[in-house]
Structures are given as C-alpha cells and as structure tokens.
Amino acid sequence: MTRVVIVGGGPGGYEAALVAAQLGAEVCVVDRDGLGGSAVLTDCVPSKTLVATAEVINQVRESGELGVRIGRSAPDSGDVSDVSTDIAKVNARVKALAHNQSEDVGRALQREGVRVVRGSGRMAGPDRVAVTLADGGTEELAADVVLLATGARPRILPDAEPDGERILTWDQVYELDELPERLVVVGSGVTGAEFAGAYNALGSDVVLVSSRDRVLPTEDADAATVIEDVFTRRGMTVLSRSRAERVERRGDGVVVTLTDGRVVEGTHCLLAVGSIPNTADLGLETAGVATDERGFIEVDKVSRTTARGVYAAGDCTGVLMLASVAAMQGRIAMAHALGDAVSPLDLEEVAATVFTAPEIATVGWSQHDLDSGRVQAVGIKLPLTRNPRAKMQGIHDGFIKLMCRPGTGIVVGGVVVAPHASELIHPVSVAVSCRLTVDQLAHAFTVYPSLSGSIAEAARRLHVRGQQAPRKDS
Numbered sequence: 001m002t003r004v005v006i007v008g009g010g011p012g013g014y015e016a017a018l019v020a021a022q023l024g025a026e027v028c029v030v031d032r033d034g035l036g037g038s039a040v041l042t043d044c045v046p047s048k049t050l051v052a053t054a055e056v057i058n059q060v061r062e063s064g065e066l067g068v069r070i071g072r073s074a075p076d077s078g079d080v081s082d083v084s085t086d087i088a089k090v091n092a093r094v095k096a097l098a099h100n101q102s103e104d105v106g107r108a109l110q111r112e113g114v115r116v117v118r119g120s121g122r123m124a125g126p127d128r129v130a131v132t133l134a135d136g137g138t139e140e141l142a143a144d145v146v147l148l149a150t151g152a153r154p155r156i157l158p159d160a161e162p163d164g165e166r167i168l169t170w171d172q173v174y175e176l177d178e179l180p181e182r183l184v185v186v187g188s189g190v191t192g193a194e195f196a197g198a199y200n201a202l203g204s205d206v207v208l209v210s211s212r213d214r215v216l217p218t219e220d221a222d223a224a225t226v227i228e229d230v231f232t233r234r235g236m237t238v239l240s241r242s243r244a245e246r247v248e249r250r251g252d253g254v255v256v257t258l259t260d261g262r263v264v265e266g267t268h269c270l271l272a273v274g275s276i277p278n279t280a281d282l283g284l285e286t287a288g289v290a291t292d293e294r295g296f297i298e299v300d301k302v303s304r305t306t307a308r309g310v311y312a313a314g315d316c317t318g319v320l321m322l323a324s325v326a327a328m329q330g331r332i333a334m335a336h337a338l339g340d341a342v343s344p345l346d347l348e349e350v351a352a353t354v355f356t357a358p359e360i361a362t363v364g365w366s367q368h369d370l371d372s373g374r375v376q377a378v379g380i381k382l383p384l385t386r387n388p389r390a391k392m393q394g395i396h397d398g399f400i401k402l403m404c405r406p407g408t409g410i411v412v413g414g415v416v417v418a419p420h421a422s423e424l425i426h427p428v429s430v431a432v433s434c435r436l437t438v439d440q441l442a443h444a445f446t447v448y449p450s451l452s453g454s455i456a457e458a459a460r461r462l463h464v465r466g467q468q469a470p471r472k473d474s
Contacts, residue, residue: 002338003333005129006330007139007282008038008149011323012314014105016147017331021112023338028141030121030131036102037151039323042171045101047194049094050174054201055419057083057433058234060358061201062111065394085180085202094174100143103200117141120330123148123283126307130283135435145337148289150282150296150332152275152315156391160186160271161248165249166267167343168256170195180204182362184256186217192272193227196236197356199270206236207264209256211243216354220367222381223417226397230358239264249270261262277316295317301344303333312338319345321350348412351429353422358398361425364413364432365403377412380461381405382454384418389449395419402428402438408435409462418451427455438462 006013009031013194020027034041056353060070060083070082109116114254118134121141128143154169156162164172170191176294185196188210200206206216208231216224239258246257247269256264277296286294288307290298296318303311311333314326329346335342352359355430369375384390384398385437401415415430431441445453 002144003142004028004147004334005030005143006147006149007129007150008037008147008314008316009033009035009105009116010149010314010326010332011039011150012149013147013184014109014330015315015327016149016151016334017114018035019285020136020145020338020407021109021114021329023334023340024274025110025145025334027114028117030111030117030119030129030141032118032120032134034102034117035105035109036098036106037149038153039151039326040101040105040172040473042174044323045096045098046174047170047198048355049097051194051198051357053085053090054198054452055357057085057201058284062394075176084256085179087202088177090202091174091176102406109130120269122281123289126287126310137220141349143309145311145334146287147303147330148305148310148316148332148461149280149314149326150316152277152321154271155274155276156272157186157247157271159245160269163249166212166249166269167250167265169271174343175268176268180266182207182253183269184209184254184264184269185272185369186256186267186269188212188246189218189272189274194355195270195272196428197227197231198232200231201235203337203359204316207266208236208238208242209242209258210238210240211265213240215240216360217356218403219360220299220362220415222367222399222401223354223362225416226358227354227356227360230356230397232306264416273419275315275321277318279316280292281441283468292318299329301346303329303335303345304336309337319346320347320350320352324349324352325350349429349433351425353425358395358418359416359421361416361421362414363425363429364411366413367401367403367415369413370403375412376406377403378462379413380458382449383460384454384460387449387451387454389451389453390418393419395451400454400458401441402455402462404438404462405438409439410435411421411438411441411459414455416455423451424455427452 004025006019119131131139147185183204198210243259245259254269268400290306295313313329351363381401398418403413411431448457
C-alpha cells in the first residue's frame with residue numbers, strides 16, 4: 001500500500017487526501033491550524049459569509065423601485081435607508097459557519113479512513129516528514145508520496161504592523177464587536193475590493209486606497225469600471241494612484257500616510273496587500289524542493305516539485321491563489337502519483353469570481369488577451385439592462401461578455417458581471433472546458449425570463465455563419 005503524507009489541511013490538502021484514500025493509499029494529513037485551512041477558517045468561507053449579509057443589505061436598500069418600504073423610507077424614494085447591521089452577530093455567525101465547515105471536512109476524511117495528525121510538519125528528507133505534535137512530542141512519518149499544501153498568509157507592510165484592534169489583516173476582522181465607523185482599506189485587488197464593498201454595505205464609511213488607476217487592476221477592465229462606478233455611487237471614497245507608506249495607531253483611530261504626503265484618517269484600517277507563502281522552516285532544502293525568488297514552491301502542471309515523490313498544491317505554489325485551483329492541484333497530484341488517469345492543470349479553464357456587488361466571474365481567455373493579439377478571437381458584450389429578468393429585479397449594473405474563435409466559433413472565454421455571477425459563469429465554463437461552439441451554447445434551452453438568457457443571446461450574436469467581426473455592443 002502506498003503511504004501518502006500530506007502537510008496542510010486546506011483545500012489542496014484535504015481534497016488530495018480524499019482522492020488518495022479512494023485510490024487505495026494509506027493517507028495521513030498533518031494539520032496545524034485546523035482542517036479546511038485558511039480557505040475555511042479565515043478567508044473564503046468567512047469573507048463570503050460576510051459578503052452574503054452585505055448582499056442582502058444592498059438588495060434591501062436599493063429595493064425602493066420594487067415597491068418595498070421599510071421603517072421611515074419615503075414613499076417616492078428609490079432607496080430604503082433604515083437598515084442597520086449587528087456586526088457582533090454577523091461575526092458570530094461567520095465564525096460558527098467556518099467552524100462547522102471545518103468539522104464537515106474532518107468527518108469526510110474520517111469516513112475515508114484518513115489519519116489526521118495535529119501538529120506542524122517539515123521535510124526530514126524526500127521520503128520522511130517530521131511532525132512537532134500539537135500536544136507535545138514528535139513523530140516521524142515515512143512516506144512514498146508527500147504533498148505540501150501549507151498555504152499562505154497576509155502580507156504585512158513594514159510600517160503598518162497589525163494590532164488586531166484598529167490595524168487589521170483580513171483574518172482579524174471577525175473579532176470586531178462594533179462596526180468600523182470609518183474604514184480605510186489599503187489595497188484594491190480582489191480581497192480589498194470585496195471587503196471594501198461589504199463594509200460599505202454594512203454601514204461603514206469606507207475609503208479604498210488603490211495604487212493603480214482603477215480598482216481590480218488585474219480583472220477585466222470593463223468589469224472593473226462597473227464596480228468602481230457602483231462603489232462611488234454607494235458613497236465609497238476611492239483614492240486612485242495612491243500608495244500607503246505608513247499606518248499608525250493614534251488613540252481610538254488610525255492615520256494612513258500616503259507616499260505623496262497626504263494623510264487619511266479613520267477608526268480602523270484593513271490591510272489587503274497580497275499574500276506570502278508558508279514555506280519557511282519546511283525543510284525544503286533537505287528534500288531538494290526548489291522555490292522561486294518569492295519563496296513559492298516550484299511545480300509543474302501535474303503538481304510535481306523538483307524532488308522525486310514530492311508534490312505541492314495551493315497558495316504555497318503561487319500558481320493561481322484560488323481554493324478551487326488548490327483543490328484541483330491536490331487532486332491532480334494524487335492521480336499522477338498513484339497511477340490514475342490525469343489531465344495536467346490548464347489555467348485557461350479556471351473559473352474565478354470577485355465577490356463584490358455585483359459579482360465579477362471570468363473564465364478562459366480575457367479581453368486583454370484579445371486586444372493584445374495573444375489569442376485570435378472575437379467577442380461581444382451585452383448589457384444586462386436589456387435583459388427582462390434584470391429589469392424585473394431592478395438590476396441596473398452588469399453585462400455578459402462572450403468570446404469565440406473566428407470561423408470555428410469555439411468558445412474561448414467569458415465575463416459575467418451580475419448578481420450571483422459565480423453561478424451564471426458555469427455554462428460558459430463548461431463551453432470553454434468542452435470546446436463547445438457558440439452554436440451549441442445557443443441551442444441549449446434557457447428559461448424565460450432569466451439572466452442566463454443573455455448568455456444564449458450573446459452566443460447567437462456570435463453565430464459563425466458569415467461571421468466577420470461582430471461589433472462590441474455597449
């Protein structure tokens with residue numbers, strides 16, 4: 001029986017453990033911080049639970065045109081203003097759900113016969129893992145296959161040390177008992193934008209410090225523009241082309257000093273300036289595992305490291321820091337190591353979502369890839385304001401963008417900006433993964449009325465017969 005030792009109990013680790021056990025291996029997971037890892041305990045599950053509350057508040061506040069009246073909202077008002085948040089109750093729910101999800105992971109591993117060892121693991125060679133046990137003592141585990149899935153942690157600025165009270169990382173915000181009166185969010189990437197939008201909805205006065213000329217600089221430019229416009233309309237202050245130099249605690253508040261000398265004051269500051277891998281003190285050199293200049297473990301498309309029999313998955317590899325990618329890397333690693341059928345990781349098939357309101361979901365090649373000539377494709381963008389279901393629901397922001405190969409009509413990418421875009425992207429993801437044509441996508445029935453109807457409509461607009469270069473509607 002093949003002995004598999006997995007260091008790290010996050011998505012990359014526990015998904016790999018389940019696959020390895022199902023393939024007949026003897027599996028042991030070394031877990032330090034809690035099963036589910038940061039994705040379940042401090043990142044994805046908690047943040048999206050917080051976002052779910054914010055989403056409801058946004059819907060209620062903007063439901064005046066649907067005839068909804070709450071409290072003191074004026075009869076002729078388009079907005080409902082008398083909505084408040086109990087942040088202590090919100091955070092209690094967030095932590096309870098994260099704990100429950102972690103327990104669910106533990107039960108799944110137990111059902112498959114996976115042994116879980118509580119402690120910190122490090123490589124003692126290419127075929128051994130030394131564990132410092134959580135309850136004291138040590139244990140050395142022999143392994144035919146090792147998977148490293150140790151994740152990453154929030155990056156800290158040199159002059160912005162978190163104190164867990166006023167200066168916070170994203171895994172510390174759930175300890176707040178009171179809603180920040182004025183929250184300064186440093187960083188306008190995915191994490192910063194999600195938290196800025198959520199706290200703005202919850203009732204905080206939010207200032208978003210963005211070092212680039214727009215929020216979400218790595219996302220589709222049209223989508224990012226929609227989100228920034230929505231942020232501004234909802235009362236958020238966005239400081240573009242601004243970089244934080246220093247964050248200081250002053251009494252019951254914080255002072256954020258920008259590199260151009262400007263000062264932004266607030267009651268709290270949230271740092272969202274990226275992540276660094278948890279790869280120090282793992283004994284990587286001892287095992288012959290190489291890292292890049294940033295400390296991320298180098299892997300190939302089947303998750304192999306430079307050491308024979310040693311694989312790595314998840315944020316510690318820096319490949320694409322998504323829970324879904326971590327899980328896929330872990331599953332691919334075990335399939336490869338244990339001789340099962342395996343398909344190498346294809347990043348062009350990854351579906352990703354930014355959980356702002358509205359959400360941004362993407363898959364496949366991007367608009368930037370088209371515009372730069374990296375891929376030969378044509379595309380179309382349909383605003384949701386034309387969609388009947390969107391009109392019924394009072395949706396005013398968002399669009400569907402679809403891209404395909406000229407001539408063949410094979411779908412190569414898509415962008416959805418809409419409420420629950422994370423759900424709507426799936427048919428586009430299936431089309432990209434299965435190399436469906438726009439005709440095949442268009443011929444599948446959609447419900448009328450539905451937001452997904454706009455996906456079929458976009459596919460019809462890209463019908464291959466006689467196609468030259470469809471215009472980009474706006």
